[in-house]
Each structure stands twice: as C-alpha cells, then as structure tokens.
C-alpha cells in the first residue's frame with residue numbers, strides 16, 4: 001500500500017492505494033496524532049509526507065517515511081489529476097487556495113512559485129467568524145450561498161452613475177465598500193458571509209490573472225480545500241478569471257493534489 005500525506009496548516013489530506021483503487025481522506029490538523037496512529041498500524045506500506053506540518057507528522061511515526069517539498073508534491077499531483085481527466089497542457093498556472101494562497105507557473109516541466117496572497121481559506125473562516133460568529137466551515141459556506149453581496153460591495157457602475165464606465169460596470173470597485181453605515185444593523189449573516197467569499201474569490205483570481213502574465217499560459221488550475229462543497233467561491237473565481245481573459249480549471253479531487261503527488265513519488 002502506498003500512502004501520500006499532505007499535512008497542511010488547517011487540514012491533513014491523505015491519498016492511498018488499496019486493491020488498485022485510490023482512496024482519499026481528510027482530517028483536521030488537530031487530529032495529527034490519530035493520523036500517525038493509523039499509519040503506524042498499517043501492515044505493509046510505504047509512506048511519503050509533504051506540507052508544512054510534515055516534520056511534526058514524521059516525528060510521530062514509528063516507521064521510516066519519505067519527505068517531499070510541498071510545491072513539488074503539488075505540481076506532481078496536479079499533473080497526475082490533469083492527466084487522468086485529459087486536461088493536461090504544456091504550460092499552466094496553479095493557484096492553491098489553502099489556508100493561504102500560493103501561485104505557481106508550470107512550464108518546461110518545472111514549477112516556479114510566482115507569489116501568492118495571505119487571503120485564502122483561513123481568511124474565509126477567520127473573517128466570517130469575526131463578522132457573524134459562525135465558526136464551522138460547512139455552516140459558513142451553506143449560509144453564504146443564500147446571501148447577496150448587493151448591499152455591501154461597491155461596483156464600478158455605482159461610482160459611474162449615469163455615465164459609461166471605462167471598465168466593466170459589474171466589476172467590484174471596493175469589497176465591503178458600499179455606504180451601508182445607515183443599514184449596517186440590518187445586514188444578514190447570509191449577506192455578510194457571501195461578501196467574505198466574494199472578497200476571497202476576487203482577490204485570489206485577480207492576483208492569479210496578474211501572475212499569468214509571467215507565465216506562458218493563461219490556463220489557471222485552481223486547487224485547495226477552500227473549494228470543497230463551495231460553489232459560491234468557484235462561481236466568483238470562475239467569472240472573475242474569465243472576465244480578465246484567463247481560463248479557470250478545477251480538477252476533480254484538486255484538494256488532494258499534494259497527497260497524490262506524495263503518493264506518486266513513492
């Protein structure tokens with residue numbers, strides 16, 4: 001059995017083969033000891049670990065494990081997932097929206113990190129909690145999908161009232177930028193959460209599209225657990241990416257890219 005583990009800032013992602021089939025599991029980082037215990041109990045297996053918490057996990061293992069640099073694991077895993085779906089291109093960008101966001105250019109079979117932003121899945125949870133008191137990821141994304149950003153975000157068309165704007169009027173001029181002080185008590189949890197997701201989605205896609213200028217491709221492969229069961233974030237990222245002239249791709253099981261890469265390196 002081959003086991004690839006991506007131990008990140010928030011979640012531990014596991015990919016393993018059993019009877020020729022690949023299985024995927026995820027656990028909160030707080031359960032790192034339980035994951036180590038599961039690995040320690042396996043009979044016949046080879047393990048490769050990646051991610052920021054790989055050192056902690058390896059220290060809890062009582063068997064030898066390979067360690068892989070996380071950007072290399074992500075690159076390899078994305079390559080495997082895109083090959084499986086028939087979407088692999090020579091050059092593309094990877095935007096990994098994990099706890100934070102990291103952007104990579106893949107060309108000539110090598111990955112180069114172009115940059116990133118601290119706005120990511122951690123922002124989604126942290127800001128949502130501070131604004132509304134809602135704590136759990138599942139609840140945040142379910143409520144957000146019922147909300148509207150119309151009363152909170154300021155669009156370009158709101159500024160260019162009665163005049164043709166020089167850029168598309170539907171673009172957000174300022175996230176949380178409307179003059180809503182008089183109605184701030186009326187704003188619902190759903191509206192606030194939808195606007196947080198808008199902020200995260202527009203930030204990661206804007207930074208990605210700008211980074212694409214440094215890469216030979218305008219295809220942006222979006223991965224990371226922030227997209228799990230999160231159609232609103234996918235929708236914001238998709239429309240912003242297309243509006244700015246790039247092509248978004250969301251590979252199946254993209255949140256397991258690091259784990260798949262680690263497993264494939266064994």
Ligand code: ADP
Nearest residue numbers: 008009010011098099121122137224225226228
């Ligand atoms: P990392 O490798 O840094 O842990 P991930 O790619 O796993 O990053 O993404 C972490 C983000 O995924 C969280 O910040 C959160 O927005 C989102 N997420 C998805 N599912 C969950 C969950 N069950 N619990 C907490 N966060 C989740």
